[in-house]
Amino acid sequence: MNRDPNGIADLERRLQALLEESVQRVGGRARSRLNQARHAALAEAQRADRWHPRRRLATRVGRPGLWVPAAGGLTAALLVAFVLWPHAPRGYPPAQASRATAQDLELLADRDGMELMQNGDGQFYEWAMAQADASGQPSASGAAAQGKAHGQSGDADTGRNSG
Amino acid sequence: MPAASHGDVDLSDSSKARCRALSQFLAGVEVRAFKIAQVALRHEDDALDAVQDAMLQLARAYADRPAQEWRPLFYRILENRIRDMQRRRTVRNRVISWLPLRAQGDEDEPDPIAQAVSDDPQPARRLEIEEAMTALQKAIAALPRRQQQAFLLRTLEGLDVAQTAKAMGCSEGSVKTHYFRALQTLRAQLGEPLA
Secondary structure (H helix, E strand, O other), X not given: OOOOOOOHHHHHHHHHHHHHHHHHOXXXXXXXXXXXXHHHHHHHHHHHHHHOHHHHHHHHOOOHHHHHHHHHHHHHHHHHHHHHHHHXXXXXXXXXXXXXXXXXXXXXXXXXXXXXXXXOOOHHHHHHHXXXXXXXXXXXXXXXXXXXXXXXXXXXXXXXXXX | OOOEEEOOEEEOHHHHHHHHHHHHHHHHHHHHHHHHHHHHHOOHHHHHHHHHHHHHHHHHHHOOOOHHHHHHHHHHHXXXXXXXXXXXXXHHHHHHHHOOOOOOXXXXXXXXXXXXXXXXXXXXXXXXXXXXXXXXXXXXXXXXXHHHHHHHHHHHOOOOHHXXXXXXXXXXXXXXXXXXXXXXXXXXHHOOOOO
């Protein structure tokens, strides 16, 4: 079976080579400024590390006066957690639920994906399946292809029917 | 002695190792990040500013995160920065369009090193590559922003689909569609580049 039926992998290789070439040609002035920026960032990281609360705590951890407020803070945190716990929503954890909602909204807004699924000439499916084969894992697009085969609107990500 | 003195507080061995790792990471991504910003902003100095801001922000806020998270985080920050600069530029252009014409000679001086005559032994081939690169950069710049992002992060930076999705703040399926669309458009515009 041809793993690159539409020549897409070949196109990718060529484009990648051209982009690599353009990276090699980045001039000395830009490289010099990037070097300076990197050093500034590292200085910033050291400064942030020095003033990081955890780090400051570590430098004081041997001092006896530290333990009293720390124990007080821990007690307060436990108390707050105890008071709030029964009111936590049931079902999905909040982080997971909000992520799922965000993804749903994105899918509904993804018209590109819809068009590719519904009006495409099949290239996208072939490519997506080849990608999934190459990675050895089922992909979202692979699932989309299966969905289409069953007469559904397709990819959970890109082909969800918004209408 | 377990820690080296650095300013008023000692830097531990783990902090020094983290700084070294961060330095290596930044050195590894900086030129590609610059190219990505340059394609999006079409201006070298703006692109350098964007990369510098992204580096600073990563170092300031995320240096203590696991190193494998840095790459998508860095590109997420860079994309936000690029978007901010594009918005600011749009506003600035609107304001400038109301002002009298700028004086001639405001443009940046050409870089003398870039202008120097090349002693390349294969000028014809180089010219061919040069033309192909120019055409590619124009075609990428004309792509819709999300397609451009997906294409550059996947092809130039080599992020996988999951990392690209994190960097773009969207689902993996969306990355695939944006990326595939970009490839289709580029093939339609460029044919078979440097066949």
